[in-house]
Amino acid sequence: MLSSCGAGGEDPGNEYAPNMYVSFAYEPMTQLADKPNTINPMGMNMRLPVKNTIARGQMDYTTYNLPKTTEGYEASASLKNPLPASVYNVAEGKRLYNINCTPCHGELGKADGTIVAAGKFPPPPSYDSDRIKTTPEGKMFYSVKYGKNLMGAYGTVLSPHQIWQVLHYVNTLKGNATVASADTTAKK
Numbered sequence: 001m002l003s004s005c006g007a008g009g010e011d012p013g014n015e016y017a018p019n020m021y022v023s024f025a026y027e028p029m030t031q032l033a034d035k036p037n038t039i040n041p042m043g044m045n046m047r048l049p050v051k052n053t054i055a056r057g058q059m060d061y062t063t064y065n066l067p068k069t070t071e072g073y074e075a076s077a078s079l080k081n082p083l084p085a086s087v088y089n090v091a092e093g094k095r096l097y098n099i100n101c102t103p104c105h106g107e108l109g110k111a112d113g114t115i116v117a118a119g120k121f122p123p124p125p126s127y128d129s130d131r132i133k134t135t136p137e138g139k140m141f142y143s144v145k146y147g148k149n150l151m152g153a154y155g156t157v158l159s160p161h162q163i164w165q166v167l168h169y170v171n172t173l174k175g176n177a178t179v180a181s182a183d184t185t186a187k188k
Helices: 002-006 059-063 070-078 087-100 137-146 162-172
Strands: none
Touching: 002 162, 059 162, 070 137, 087 162
């Protein structure tokens, strides 16, 4: 017992109950190079998902699977926002917008974000412009998910559900929004 008191520097001392720290069972999220799994294929602790299956909560990723081409962009014009313009969705959209969009687009969508003000990139189109005001929301969804021109893709950062929430907030910045004020607690 006293030998563990001499720990210091590179010497961690003796462990009292090592099986509490290092499991004998295979742990799915742990892969030790010196102890490969001899049961599962490729020495993996975690099993591969069954082919053609979709993880829980990921169905909306497959719904909006458009090709990253000009044709995909044009086809996206028919997409409509499936979420109601509730107070919750607009507020959540504003939160996500402030995190992801304000560096370029600015707080009010005037193309005056901090990156643009620093002169690092040319300004994106302002939400006041006629071009943006008349852009269908499906094309806006496509632009956020896959990127367009200098705008990077946010499809790996935001889920489709979150992108639609951001677009509800963007509609308020464009002046095209009608928010259902009666729905203050709905989360969908």
